Structure formats: structure tokens, C-alpha cells
Amino acid sequence: MITTRTFCVLIFTLIMPYSFAADPERPSLELIHSWHITSEINALNILLNATQSDKSTLSPRFIHIQKNREYVSERIAHGYSPAISQWFAGPELNLMGELGVLNSLNQIAVEQNWGEIILPQILNDISHQGEYWALPINIHTRNMLWVDTKIFNQLNMTPPKTWREFLKIAPKIQASGYSPLSIGNTPRNRILLWNTIVLAQSSIDTYKKLMENQLTYKELNSLLTQSFKLLDKVKPFVNQYSFNAKAMAKRFANNEVALWLTGDWAKAELQHLGLELGKEFNCTMAPGNKDIALYGSDLFIFPRNNKISLDIIKDSFIKPIISEKVQIKYNLAKGSIPILRNIEMKVFDECAQLVASIIKKPNSLAPSFLSSSNDIVSFILETTIQDYWENNLTAAEVVEHLTKELIAVQ
Structure with a gap:
């Protein structure tokens, strides 16, 4: 900055x-x-x-x-x-x-x-x-879900269209020795995961209001509560192997990861490793993001x-x-x-x-919070979500802190 x-x-x-x-x-x-x-x-x-x-x-x-x-x-x-x-x-x-x-x-x-x-x-x-x-x-496009077709064919599953579907199949994937969902080990990727969850639970207009800190106390508290409660459920099935995209791609290519949530740039990395789109891997949008491009x-x-x-x-x-x-x-x-x-x-x-x-x-286009016109909001969200991951804060603790901080700077 x-x-x-x-x-x-x-x-x-x-x-x-x-x-x-x-x-x-x-x-x-x-x-x-x-x-x-x-x-x-x-x-x-x-x-x-x-x-x-x-x-x-x-x-x-x-x-x-x-x-x-x-x-x-x-x-x-x-x-x-x-x-x-x-x-x-x-x-x-x-x-x-x-x-x-x-x-x-x-x-x-x-x-x-x-x-x-x-x-x-x-x-x-x-x-x-x-x-x-x-x-x-x-x-x-940041909210793309890259699918290991070998793992899904082996387990006779289809990629999840919603986070509810993900939570149903994730335990079986994990029990079979695979990572259900992988994201990069960086603040940006943790925020990406949360972004996709917020978009799955609200409209793009509401999401934009959140990014610009224009929600009422009631609206803000409700959306944050929903999103972090769901993130709490998803988090145990998430692996953060590396901050390096090439290292992440290698783990995916080695059939260690069933689903990789990242941007469209991952495709070339996987193809560079010899994987064929439509054969060894495929793509879809993040759960609940069917008609949304986080761009x-x-x-x-x-x-x-x-x-x-x-x-x-x-x-x-x-x-x-x-x-x-x-x-x-x-x-x-x-x-x-x-x-x-x-x-x-x-x-x-x-x-x-x-x-x-x-x-x-x-x-259909939703901007990343990194492009928010409100620097203070970006800083509060980034540091709090980082704290959530690194210090194992509960959903209730995060919601209380974020609601208080964001309302204070409106």
C-alpha cells in the first residue's frame, strides 16, 4: 500500500x-x-x-x-x-x-x-x-474451482455446486486420503475463500455494499454471522500447502487435492505439468457462485x-x-x-x-475486496481474516470484532 x-x-x-x-x-x-x-x-x-x-x-x-x-x-x-x-x-x-x-x-x-x-x-x-x-x-476470474477428475471418478462423485454439497462429500474425500479443498497459504487466498462464501450467501449488490461499508448494523451482523459460521464448517476440510502456485499445481497433479480454489491462471500451470483439460482436470465455479465472476x-x-x-x-x-x-x-x-x-x-x-x-x-461481475475504494475497510477485513486463520478465532469472536470495527468507521 x-x-x-x-x-x-x-x-x-x-x-x-x-x-x-x-x-x-x-x-x-x-x-x-x-x-x-x-x-x-x-x-x-x-x-x-x-x-x-x-x-x-x-x-x-x-x-x-x-x-x-x-x-x-x-x-x-x-x-x-x-x-x-x-x-x-x-x-x-x-x-x-x-x-x-x-x-x-x-x-x-x-x-x-x-x-x-x-x-x-x-x-x-x-x-x-x-x-x-x-x-x-x-x-x-478468481473464484474458479479446479477439479481432479481422477479422484471424483474414483469416488463416484460430482463436483459440488453449493457449499452444502461440499460439506456432504468432504468427509468421504478426506477419509479416502485426499485433501477435499486446497487454497494457497497466503492472506489473499484465505480472503478469496471467504469472498466466495459471502457471494454464495448474498447478492452481488449486498456484497458490494459490504466492500464499501454501506450495510446497516443489522445487515452487516447478519451477513458476517452467516458467512463465518459456514467458514467454520468448511475450514477443517481446507489445506493450505504452499504460497507458491507452482508447488500447489504439483500437488494437484500428483492427485493429492480433489478441489483447488484459485484463479484462472492455474490452468496454464496444470497444462505445463502435462495435465489435459477435460481429461485429468476440469473447472467449475466456486460453490454457490454459479453466475458470479469474482474478477x-x-x-x-x-x-x-x-x-x-x-x-x-x-x-x-x-x-x-x-x-x-x-x-x-x-x-x-x-x-x-x-x-x-x-x-x-x-x-x-x-x-x-x-x-x-x-x-x-x-x-455478474463482483470485484475483489482488494479493489475496494475504502482502504480502511480493506485493512480491517484483511487483518481480521488473517487473525481468524492464524489464531483460531471463533466465528462469534470474528463477527463481534468486525461488526464493531466496520460500524465505527462508517
Whole structure:
């Protein structure tokens, strides 16, 4: 998270001298990213190939996702910002736009007709006060359930469509020596599990009100009580093997895990290990999330205070990425969904087509709480859910604490 101190420094950045590119004739566009797993590297290579230009070169630099925002913010604050950086929707993006440290993409959006070709919810995520501050490239689906078909065939079971169904089959799966449900051993994955449970027990509108802390005391207490009571029942059947997606994929490939709750990026990892979609593994949505896509997007920002012209970045990087050809290639590699409204999905597999069919339905996209416009709410939820897992708090203790804390900051 960007600190107040950093943003104060960012304000003064606006009057600092620009940094200079080494070769003004063919400048290097430094691209900061946090991609490291198989699907991400494959997708990055597609971007590199698609954005080759005689006007510039693209120079990717990996920064771990936990350090990305701080690193880029410090670079901007000290007057040598990267030309391009991966970023995330939410309050920090909006604040950076307000402070004037990002290039507005409004003119480019008009030239490329973003309003007509890009999905409305994605446009909403990248705009603030009438300005577009980021370039979206895809839609990731976080609430996907990856199914080990061998285990389910062996036990003569079908994947659960609801959490009630999961609780019925989980004891038998566990007794047979398998992990009923696996999630990554990170705060983000624990929150993902809770997110899917909340969505299974409420409407998307209610879920959004929770994320923005707009529920009444009665509504909040009721929803939290339901969700944590159910999480208490699910928790004994959950294994958190590793924080590493590759390690998680290997356990799944070794038939140790019946169900793996994670994002669509898992598909490429499993295929990289030799598993065939529709044969060794399959996909569905998280229990109770049939018509809901808990989503996030890969975004790029283009900081000011850089000598490289936005026109060069537009021609060399932005235009190719928005093209249908690159959208298809990139998202096929990444496991995600294109941001363009009218792309033909026949070239995509059944998992991508499943998500695309959901997205077409009204009110089907639910943002992750990590994209909440309320930083305080995000912090309270993240720390409390972490406490729940690490210190074995009861559902009643969590509900009491969360209700008190969230009502206090309304």
C-alpha cells in the first residue's frame, strides 16, 4: 500500500526535472511487472513480440507483487519513473490520477473508441473524475474451482455446486486420503475463500455494499454471522500447502487435492505439468457462485515525469495491446478473458467460455475486496481474516470484532 509519506513526496514530483532516455531516437520503454508463473511469462512474451517497434524497445523488469506499488511509487517520487507499470484498480490508482502523476489516456480512449469496444465495468475500474488513468488488458476470474477428475471418478462423485454439497462429500474425500479443498497459504487466498462464501450467501449488490461499508448494523451482523459460521464448517476440510502456485499445481497433479480454489491462471500451470483439460482436470465455479465472476484485471499505468513521449508509448504499446489479435493471443496464454466486448470465444477452451457466458449476464461481475475504494475497510477485513486463520478465532469472536470495527468507521 502506498504510504501517506510517499504521496506527499509525489506531489513535489510534478516540479522535478524529467529523466532522460539513453537513446532519444529509439527509447527503451521500461515495463515494471510482477509476473513469474508459467502463464504470466508466456503472456509477457506475447506482449514483447506484439510491441516490437522501430520507434522504441520494451524492457521488462520484474518486481515482486508485494513490493511493486512501493517500488514504483518511490521511483515516481524521486523523478525517474518507469514508462509503464503494472498496477491495480482501486483507491491508489484514483489518488495517483488526482495528484497528476499519471498520464491521462482520454485522448487515446477516444481515438480507439474504448467506450464502444471495452466492457463497461472494466472502463469504470480505470476511470476517475472523468479521466482514464490505466490501460486494461484482460479479465481474470478468481473464484474458479479446479477439479481432479481422477479422484471424483474414483469416488463416484460430482463436483459440488453449493457449499452444502461440499460439506456432504468432504468427509468421504478426506477419509479416502485426499485433501477435499486446497487454497494457497497466503492472506489473499484465505480472503478469496471467504469472498466466495459471502457471494454464495448474498447478492452481488449486498456484497458490494459490504466492500464499501454501506450495510446497516443489522445487515452487516447478519451477513458476517452467516458467512463465518459456514467458514467454520468448511475450514477443517481446507489445506493450505504452499504460497507458491507452482508447488500447489504439483500437488494437484500428483492427485493429492480433489478441489483447488484459485484463479484462472492455474490452468496454464496444470497444462505445463502435462495435465489435459477435460481429461485429468476440469473447472467449475466456486460453490454457490454459479453466475458470479469474482474478477480482477491486469492494468498498466503510464507515469508522468518521464521524457518518453506518450505518443511513442501509444503507438508502440497501447495500440497493439487493444487489438483483437493480441487480445486473443495474450488471454489464451494467460488463461484470462479479453476485455473487448465482441471477441469470438470459439478459439478459447471450455473454462474461458464458461466465464465469458457468466460475464454476459447482467450484474455478474463482483470485484475483489482488494479493489475496494475504502482502504480502511480493506485493512480491517484483511487483518481480521488473517487473525481468524492464524489464531483460531471463533466465528462469534470474528463477527463481534468486525461488526464493531466496520460500524465505527462508517
